[in-house]
Amino acid sequence: MLPKQQKQVSKLRRPFVIAGAVVGALLSGWYIYDNITRRGLAADPIWTRFVNVALIMFVSIYLANLVRRVVEPLKKR
Template sequence: MPGQGKQVSKLRRPFVVAGAVVGASFSAWYLYRNFRSSAAATDPIWTRFVNVALIMFVSIYLANLLRRGVESLKKR
């Protein structure tokens, strides 16, 4: 039926939040290590933005994959 939407899992939000927290902490660690190094060895600003975005995307994506694995194990 066109009026019905896809059912959203109850585990979706906790896993996405956990992935975001892991991504934010890893991004903070990356930026801290980057700023702590010498001025000649630091990454350009655009590289920092790209790396932080990639870290956040990958951590949330992996958390979603982990959620799907947990859900498939719970169905058995």
Template sequence: MVPQQIREVSKLRRPFVVAGAVVGALLSGWYLYDSFGRSGISADPIWTRFVNVALIMFVAIYLANLLRRGVEALKRR
């Protein structure tokens, strides 16, 4: 059995994830506000709103993580 290496956790991880979650929450709020404002045939069904909010949150946190990796790469130079 090969011993596992202990990976160092970046100190920038938490701030970037929190910032991504805040941006995702703001975008989700804007999307829901806009979505509930529409009526008639262009209104999204509730399941579509749920999926879109989940996707917005995922993408915002994922992009914040990618940005963190870029910042860390620039700091190492």
């Protein structure tokens, strides 16, 4: 049997995830504020707001990780 090798975790992982979470929180806050200030039929139902906030957070953290994967090879050069 081969001994288990631990996978190396990038030092840039945590800062990029935190940056993605901060951007996601800002965008989610803007979305909720904009949605609450709208009147009438244009406002989204509460379940749609929850889903949209979750999607905003997921996408922003995912994109931050994609940007990290592009930045890491450039940093090694």
